[in-house]
Amino acid sequence: MFFSSKLKKFKNIKHCFFSRKNGVSKGYYESLNCGLGSNDSKENVYKNLEIVMKKISREVPSLITLNQIHSNQVLYFNNKISMKDKLTGDAIVSRVKNIGIAILSADCAPILFYDPKKKIIGCAHSGWKGAVSGIIKNTVKKFIDLKSNSEDLIAIVGPCIGEKNYEVKEDFLQKFLSLDYNNKKFFRNIGKGKYNFDLRKFINQELTNLNIKNIENIYMDTFLEKEFFYSYRRSCINKESDYGRCISVILMT
16 A cells, blocks of 8 residues: 555545555456456455555545547546446546545556645546546546646555666657657667656646646556566566556545
8 A cells, every 4th residue: 555645744645556465366367456347356356445445544435437449538427316327438537535446557657746826636647648648648638627736636656667678669759759759768768769757757748738737656567566466467467367456545534
């Protein structure tokens, strides 16, 4: 369990970037796999989600997750009636109290947001596809549409794959350069047409470009730290047939 020092200051906010520890799943999914989209036993995943909810709150709250598709789609919930689980999208913005909103990840970055003045929370799932297509910009835009001031927003970038372990090819680099040649600074040439990509740095630049000054990072590498995190890329390299998903949750009381 990993926490933001910035969010811990607010008594009305409960949050956590959960590791893969202290769950009931076995095998590839050991042990706190929260991904219903995995091939893990659904019974085990539901038990893991119950563990998560109990950790977040003494009373078991409702928990909203998404059918994540690496898109730029943001869901907004204004009241409990509007809230539904497993809608398609990659970010949630919510005014609703006592219902947790969550992001699943396995190398992509989970990002938690809070506006302490307007009392609005948010979470976003940002891999390279989401970041390039505008998931961060759209999430922040939803806050602004709700009369938030970007300077009041707090953004916490959770554990994700580190630059040293995110190896990509020339075609990947060109996708970024076609958008903005300055994106070259997020890549390190390692020879033979291969590069290392710094996803975290790219996300932080996106947040800074949106005038968010209150940013915190949980500097952990999901690929490297197998003890704590699932990793899509690590599972592919190890030729494993599937992988688990960690969960990151924020709740406002």
